[in-house]
Amino acid sequence: MNEIxxxxxxxxxxxxxxxxxxxxxxxxxxxxxxxxxxxxxNSVNINFVAFNKYLYPDKLDGLFFAIFIIAIAAxxxxxxxxxxxxxxxxxxxxxxxxxxxxxx
Amino acid sequence: MTxxxxxxxxxxxxxxxxVLLGLFGRKYFKNSSGIIGTTSLFVSALLSLVSAYQYFFVxxxxxxxxxxxxILKHTWLQFSPNVSIDMGMILDPISMMMIVVVTFxxxxxxxxxxxxxxxxxxxxxxxxxxSLFTFSMLGLVLxxxxxxxxxxxxxxxxxxxxxxxxxxxxxxxxxxxxxxxIVTRFADLGFLVGILILSFEAxxxxxxxxxxxxxxxxxxxxxxxxxxxxxxxxxLTWGLVLVFIGGAGKSxxxxxxxxxxxxxxxxxxVSALIHAATMVVAGVFLVARLFxxxxxxxxxxxxxxxxxxxxxxxxxxxxxxxxxxxxxxxxYSTMSQIGYMMFALGVSGYGGEDGLGYMASMFHLFTHAFxxxxxxxxxxxxxxxxxxxxxxxxxGLRKKMPVTHLTFLLACLAIAGIPPFAGFFSKEEILTxxxxxxxxxxxxxxxxxxxTAFYMFRLYFTIFWNKEATADAHHxxxxxxxxxxxxxxxxxxxxxxxxxAGFVPFGKLVTSDGAxxxxxxxxxxxxxxxxxxxxxxxxxxxxxxxxNDSPEKISGAVKSVYQxxxxxxxxxxxxxxxxxxxxxxxxxxxxxxxxxxxxDGLMNFIATATAFVSELIKGIQSxxxxxxxxxxxxxxxxxxxxxxxxxx
Numbered sequence: 001m002n003e004i005x006x007x008x009x010x011x012x013x014x015x016x017x018x019x020x021x022x023x024x025x026x027x028x029x030x031x032x033x034x035x036x037x038x039x040x041x042n043s044v045n046i047n048f049v050a051f052n053k054y055l056y057p058d059k060l061d062g063l064f065f066a067i068f069i070i071a072i073a074a075x076x077x078x079x080x081x082x083x084x085x086x087x088x089x090x091x092x093x094x095x096x097x098x099x100x101x102x103x104x
Numbered sequence: 105m106t107x108x109x110x111x112x113x114x115x116x117x118x119x120x121x122x123v124l125l126g127l128f129g130r131k132y133f134k135n136s137s138g139i140i141g142t143t144s145l146f147v148s149a150l151l152s153l154v155s156a157y158q159y160f161f162v163x164x165x166x167x168x169x170x171x172x173x174x175i176l177k178h179t180w181l182q183f184s185p186n187v188s189i190d191m192g193m194i195l196d197p198i199s200m201m202m203i204v205v206v207t208f209x210x211x212x213x214x215x216x217x218x219x220x221x222x223x224x225x226x227x228x229x230x231x232x233x234x235s236l237f238t239f240s241m242l243g244l245v246l247x248x249x250x251x252x253x254x255x256x257x258x259x260x261x262x263x264x265x266x267x268x269x270x271x272x273x274x275x276x277x278x279x280x281x282x283x284x285x286i287v288t289r290f291a292d293l294g295f296l297v298g299i300l301i302l303s304f305e306a307x308x309x310x311x312x313x314x315x316x317x318x319x320x321x322x323x324x325x326x327x328x329x330x331x332x333x334x335x336x337x338x339x340l341t342w343g344l345v346l347v348f349i350g351g352a353g354k355s356x357x358x359x360x361x362x363x364x365x366x367x368x369x370x371x372x373x374v375s376a377l378i379h380a381a382t383m384v385v386a387g388v389f390l391v392a393r394l395f396x397x398x399x400x401x402x403x404x405x406x407x408x409x410x411x412x413x414x415x416x417x418x419x420x421x422x423x424x425x426x427x428x429x430x431x432x433x434x435x436y437s438t439m440s441q442i443g444y445m446m447f448a449l450g451v452s453g454y455g456g457e458d459g460l461g462y463m464a465s466m467f468h469l470f471t472h473a474f475x476x477x478x479x480x481x482x483x484x485x486x487x488x489x490x491x492x493x494x495x496x497x498x499x500g501l502r503k504k505m506p507v508t509h510l511t512f513l514l515a516c517l518a519i520a521g522i523p524p525f526a527g528f529f530s531k532e533e534i535l536t537x538x539x540x541x542x543x544x545x546x547x548x549x550x551x552x553x554x555x556t557a558f559y560m561f562r563l564y565f566t567i568f569w570n571k572e573a574t575a576d577a578h579h580x581x582x583x584x585x586x587x588x589x590x591x592x593x594x595x596x597x598x599x600x601x602x603x604x605a606g607f608v609p610f611g612k613l614v615t616s617d618g619a620x621x622x623x624x625x626x627x628x629x630x631x632x633x634x635x636x637x638x639x640x641x642x643x644x645x646x647x648x649x650x651x652n653d654s655p656e657k658i659s660g661a662v663k664s665v666y667q668x669x670x671x672x673x674x675x676x677x678x679x680x681x682x683x684x685x686x687x688x689x690x691x692x693x694x695x696x697x698x699x700x701x702x703x704d705g706l707m708n709f710i711a712t713a714t715a716f717v718s719e720l721i722k723g724i725q726s727x728x729x730x731x732x733x734x735x736x737x738x739x740x741x742x743x744x745x746x747x748x749x750x751x752x
Contacts, residue, residue, distance in 0.1 A: 021737075025730055033730075096729050103727025 009050040016043035030087065030094045034080050041073050111155050111175060111193060114203060115242035117148045118210075122235040129228025137228035138221075141235055142214040148238070149207035156200045160613055164195070170618035172196040172312060174248050186307055192248030194311065197614040198392055198466060202245035205473045206382050208601075210238045212594035213377040216481050219588035220373055220488060230270060230371070237263035241382050245389060250299050251309045253390070257295070257354070260383050261288050267378060268370040280366035287363040291353020298346030302397075305329035305339055311393065319400045326401060337404075344398055344405035348391060348412075355387025356439045357446060358416040362676055364439055368431035368493075372484030375431060380438050380480050381473040388445045388469055395462060395616060399454035410450020414545050417443030419673070421555040425562065426659075426670040429493045430483050433563050434476070437519065440556060441472050444549070448534040451541035452616065459616030460623070461541065464533030467610040471526035474601035475518040481595055482512040486567055488591075495563070499570040499651075507592045509568050511599040516564045518602040520557035520637045523630070529606035533623065535633055553633050557640030565648035 020039030027033055045066045052062025084094055091098050121144040129137045164170050177192040214234060221230055240259035247253035262285075269281030299309075306314045306325050317325040318340065329340040349360075356364035367379050378384070391398060391409060398406045417440045424436035445465045452461025485508045490497055502509040518525035521532070531553060538546040611623040647654050659666040668674065724735075 024733060099729075100727030103725050 006054045013043040013046040028095050028097050030084055030096050045069055114148050114151050115239050117144045118235040118239040122232050125228050125232035129232055133228055137231045138218045141231035145211050145214050149211045152203040152207045156204045159200045170197050189251045190249045193246045194248040199245045201614055206241050209381040209473055209477045213373045215590050216594040217373045219590040233266045249309050264378050267374040268367045270371055277369040280369040284363040284367045288353045291350050291360050294346040295350020298343045301343035315396050318397045341402050341404050344402050351387030351390040355384050355442045357412050358419050361439050365432045365435045368435050376477045376480030380476040385469050391449050396454055406450055410447045413443045413446025413450050414548050417552045418548050421552045422669050423672050424559040428495050434479055445469050451538050455617040461537035462616040463621055464537050466614045468530035471530045471605045474598055474605050475515040478515040478598035478602050482508050495566045498567045502568040511595040514599045515602050516560045519560050526602050526606035554636035554640045557637040558644050561641045561644035562648050569649050570651050
């Protein structure tokens with residue numbers, strides 16, 4: 001079976017990272033921003049898994065990191081959604097432009 | 105001497121009363137605080153009488169000489185192996201005499217105040233302050249250490265401040281209490297520096313050691329102290345003069361006397377206790393306590409004491425002639441009498457025959473306490489009835505206030521020096537001492553004695569004779585009478601003191617070296633002062649017994665002198681000029697300018713600069729979360745560039 005070269009996988013993860021970045025900076029909807037962050041995190045996961053498999057096939061460190069990041073991402077999503085709910089309650093909106101009281 | 109530690113109770117009982125009444129008085133002892141204070145002081149007074157008897161007549165003497173005994177010594181602060189601040193009690197003739205005077209007069213004032221202060225809002229506070237004062241004064245006279253005396257010295261100053269300002273809703277009382285505190289504080293600075301010099305030279309703070317080291321002729325401490333000089337005056341002289349300045353401030357000697365007349369804003373019993381009988385003689389006591397050093401090692405400082413004393417005596421007597429507020433007349437009379445005690449110390453030498461002035465001074469202090477407290481309490485009774493301090497509101501009161509009238513008359517006779525009342529004997533001793541030492545001082549003292557008789561009887565005749573009972577017109581209601589028994593009993597007891605205190609054989613009891621000093625009355629010598637006093641009385645009688653216009657005529661004839669005396673020789677104005685015009689303009693205003701412009705300016709500049717910079721950069725804090733993310737991202741890129749390309 002013809003293996004997919006590492007470079008291709010890195011292309012995918014880089015594309016995913018910048019898609020996430022783009023979404024994070026351009027979207028005003030806070031839930032979309034949260035989803036963008038998930039994309040960024042998963043691009044990192046792909047990198048970890050890929051490097052682990054191609055460079056150090058006899059070790060598991062990269063996999064552990066990936067699992068660890070998935071767990072953190074889940075916790076982060078829970079916290080973020082709690083924040084979003086509270087934001088909605090106080091501002092009746094989930095647009096980040098509306099929540100700009102904390103300024104000079 | 106047996107360890108009679110019950111003596112410790114004498115000062116501690118008033119302290120306990122102070123704590124009790126000060127903490128719980130207003131709540132729990134609103135009405136009984138007077139009784140509590142009086143009872144505890146009564147015990148204290150009894151104990152001091154017993155201990156004085158014990159000391160003077162049972163076991164104070166060794167080979168006919170009264171010993172100085174330290175019965176208690178507790179090291180409180182140890183600075184170095186030799187220098188420590190001790191809390192102790194010293195027993196010697198003057199401290200025993202003082203505790204009797206202080207507790208007795210204080211007891212009289214406590215009893216008197218039961219009636220005088222009845223119904224006051226802060227009755228319990230008043231009694232707690234009185235107890236604090238009594239405690240401090242007793243601590244002062246029993247001090248065995250020069251620093252201990254300084255602590256109690258300040259404590260009596262504080263209690264005096266509190267009691268002068270007792271009517272704190274009266275602006276004049278507040279001003280008077282501040283004035284008293286500031287003036288005596290100023291003098292106490294001298295005292296403190298004096299203590300430091302003396303203790304530095306003697307290497308100790310303990311009275312007995314200090315006196316011994318600074319008087320023994322072969323003492324090396326004395327030689328260094330007398331040799332070290334500053335501005336041409338030896339360190340020893342500086343120390344003693346500075347200590348005397350502290351004493352002069354407390355004893356209202358010229359020119360630090362300005363607080364005493366104003367201090368009369370306090371309740372009258374307080375004036376009787378603090379500003380007549382006890383606290384103001386603390387200065388005399390201090391000089392007496394250090395007397396061996398003054399007399400044996402530093403006659404110059406003693407001369408200063410003499411001149412200040414005689415000047416104050418005459419100066420105050422002249423002012424007293426023209427004052428119209430009865431308490432102020434008495435205040436100046438107090439100052440004059442303390443001047444007497446001071447110059448009596450000043451003309452005295454140490455030991456044997458030379459110590460006559462010392463004995464006379466202590467004798468006068470003793471007798472003066474009785475008749476001056478009596479005069480103040482009598483004046484208090486008059487004020488209580490008339491509700492005014494001004495002499496012109498009084499007159500013809502002798503029938504309405506028989507007890508006050510009689511006791512006041514006795515006190516006036518005593519202070520004027522008419523035999524056989526107390527003042528005669530002590531004044532006679534002072535004049536004898538002055539006569540032998542310095543003829544000029546003797547002359548001035550004689551004139552002062554005549555003036556004293558005049559102004560005291562001016563007061564007496566104006567209050568009790570003069571216009572016939574016109575006071576009725578204003579105070580017609582018959583319920584106004586002399587006051588309660590609690591006010592009359594102290595008057596009678598003090599009057600007994602004023603009559604009999606002169607017969608106490610002081611030459612046997614209180615002398616400079618503790619040994620017996622034979623004194624005899626020389627009738628020929630007494631002729632001049634008694635004659636002068638009688639002349640003063642007769643003059644006052646002719647002017648003030650019946651209402652006539654001779655006082656106005658005489659004051660009109662010497663208008664400038666009268667005016668100067670009435671305005672207290674402009675001393676207050678001079679002080680105001682010096683402080684307001686000179687010190688405020690030359691020191692205060694430049695200092696204020698520096699503070700406002702340089703110190704504050706620096707702070708303001710820092711604040712303005714910070715505000716300016718933050719105004720410039722505050723736009724960064726936009727409140728938009730994606731901006732922050734962008735900064736973060738930019739920062740991360742920056743670090744990556746840094747680490748990859750620039751970090752070698």
